[in-house]
Amino acid sequence: MVLKAVNMIRSIVQGVVSEGDLAVDATAGNGHDTLFLASLVGDSGLIYAFDNQQRALDITRERLRAHRLEQRVKLICDGHERMDKYVTDRVKAVVFNLGYLPGGDHGKTTLPGTTLTAVEKSLDLLLPGGICAIAVYRGHGEGQREDALLREYLTSLDPRIYISVWAEATNQRNNPPLVWLVQKKRGTCPTNYYRIIL
Ligand SMILES: C[S@@+](CC[C@H](N)C(=O)[O-])C[C@H]1O[C@@H](n2cnc3c(N)ncnc32)[C@H](O)[C@@H]1O
Structure with missing residues (x-):
């Protein structure tokens, strides 16, 4: 395995996601990650794939079709910031x-x-x-702002509920992507429940 962001994310995610699971690709783009997730969940699982550009979803649909995995994915043309409207489980x-x-x-x-x-x-x-995996690209303005905001938020998550880890190449040029991996601890209640009882 080449030690790059997408491969690190995949190697972790494939240790967590298996046949019959639900998962989300929050940024479908050209569909590579959607295809990867669809390959993990089998015919009994389901992937929700979001992108706010129809063009990206068209490319993703074609990629899935070429691998006959289209039926495992719900493609959603909307912003991932509204994912709770579509994903309720x-x-x-x-x-x-x-x-x-x-x-x-x-x-x-x-x-x-x-x-x-x-x-x-x-x-x-x-x-x-479960795992939330994020690749952040810091080579452009919005990416640098995303990096700062996510760093502040993810480093201050409640340690009783989440384990938050980051990885970055320390000796590579041209702003290599940063990877965040956040796992909800086993044996924890859903976060909303914590909010009510704390
Ligand atoms: C780097 S690409 C994703 C690459 C993709 N995962 C792949 O495997 O090819 C980022 C994508 O995020 C999409 N995007 C931007 N803002 C978004 C939003 N608010 N909600 C969902 N997708 C968004 C862009 O349209 C773009 O297609």
């Missing part, structure tokens, strides 16, 4: 690959405020043992 994993569509309009990128809202909602949706 708890999920094993949520994957974010932030930034803009490779080969597309670089102006149509993920944005700090909506990314933070989506990450907060993702953590609420996780099952105990």
Whole structure:
């Protein structure tokens, strides 16, 4: 395995997601991560794949079709910050690959405020043992702001409920992506329940 962001995320996620699970691709883009998640959940599982660009979802649909995995994925053309409107059951994993569509309009990128809202909602949706994985690209302005906001939020998560880890290449040039992995601890109650009893 080459030690790069997407591979680190996949190797962790595949240890958590299995046949029959629900998972979310919060940024479908060109569909590589959606396809990967769909390959893990089998015919009895389901992936919710979000992108706010129809073009990205069309590319993702074609990729899934080519692998005959289309029926395992619900494609949703809306912002991931509204994911709780579509995903009501708890999920094993949520994957974010932030930034803009490779080969597309670089102006149509993920944005700090909506990314933070989506990450907060993702953590609420996780099952105990579930993982939220985020690749942050710091080579552009919005990516740097996402990095600052996520760092502040993810380092201050309640340690009784989450384990939050980051990984970054320390000797590579040109702003290599940063990976965040957040796991909801096993044996914890859903976060909303904590909010009520604390
Ligand atoms: C780096 S790409 C994702 C790459 C993708 N995971 C893949 O495997 O090809 C980021 C995507 O996030 C999408 N995006 C931007 N803002 C979004 C939002 N608020 N909700 C959902 N998707 C968004 C962009 O349209 C773009 O397609």
